Amino acid sequence: xxxxxxxxxARCTNPAFIRNYLLSNxxxxxxxxxxxxxxxxxxxxxxxxxxxxxxxxxIYYERSNQAGPKDxxxxxxxxxxxxxxxxxLAKANGMKTVVKKKREIYYxxxxxxxxxxxxxLGSFVEIEAGNILADLTKDQxxxxxxxxxxxxxxxxxxxxxxxxxxxxIENLT
Numbered sequence: 001x002x003x004x005x006x007x008x009x010a011r012c013t014n015p016a017f018i019r020n021y022l023l024s025n026x027x028x029x030x031x032x033x034x035x036x037x038x039x040x041x042x043x044x045x046x047x048x049x050x051x052x053x054x055x056x057x058x059i060y061y062e063r064s065n066q067a068g069p070k071d072x073x074x075x076x077x078x079x080x081x082x083x084x085x086x087x088x089l090a091k092a093n094g095m096k097t098v099v100k101k102k103r104e105i106y107y108x109x110x111x112x113x114x115x116x117x118x119x120x121l122g123s124f125v126e127i128e129a130g131n132i133l134a135d136l137t138k139d140q141x142x143x144x145x146x147x148x149x150x151x152x153x154x155x156x157x158x159x160x161x162x163x164x165x166x167x168x169i170e171n172l173t
Contacts, residue, residue: 005072005130006141007063008149009160012125015115018152022106022113030054030105039096039165040089046163049089051082054105058085065166067159069145071138072128099164110136111144121167124160125152 012018023029035052045062061074079085089095104115114126129136129144136144160167 002073002075003130003132004138004141005074005128006069006138006145007072007126007128008069008145008154009124009126010149010152010154011158011160012115012123013158015117015123015125018113018115018125019104021151022108025108027106027108027113030107033103033105035101035103037099037101037165038086038090039099039163040093041096042093046165047089047093048165049079049082049086051086052103056080056082063163065161067156067161069142069149097165101164111148113148116164118164121164125154127152 031054033052033054035050035055038049038051040047040049042060045060047058047060050057050059056079057076058079059074059076061072063072063074064070100119102117106113106115110130110132112126112128112130114124114128116124116126118124127145127148129141131141
């Protein structure tokens with residue numbers, strides 16, 4: 001089933017500030033996940049296999065590359081045999097890249113927050129206002145994203161347009 005997120009990704013110079021804000025506003029902490037995202041070549045959109053100790057999913061998504069809140073149309077499937085699926089997808093489509101990260105996961109209602117540490121890239125925060133858990137319009141989801149952009153004091157120049165898979169490590173260290 002397809003879903004919609006309105007989401008942002010931004011460089012994060014002060015992860016402790018974000019973490020403290022979330023905890024002081026009763027965010028539900030789901031844990032820290034050591035994730036490996038393997039991206040595969042596809043004709044359009046992005047296809048990645050996420051392997052972690054909390055999240056294990058095959059995720060297909062279409063999202064424009066733009067700074068600030070952006071629509072992400074996605075589908076995900078929970079995976080039991082990640083190694084086997086990875087082997088099949090690599091043979092069928094070829095691997096594009098692999099991104100490893102340490103991710104703290106929080107929720108406030110239908111809004112999911114990530115505080116990410118990506119080796120070679122740095123610290124990031126992601127805000128994903130989604131309609132999986134709530135029947136909200138795209139405009140309502142964008143309002144939620146905008147609210148947390150302001151609450152976290154995220155500057156326009158810190159917004160990231162692209163996926164981690166598209167970020168050249170040598171240019172951002």
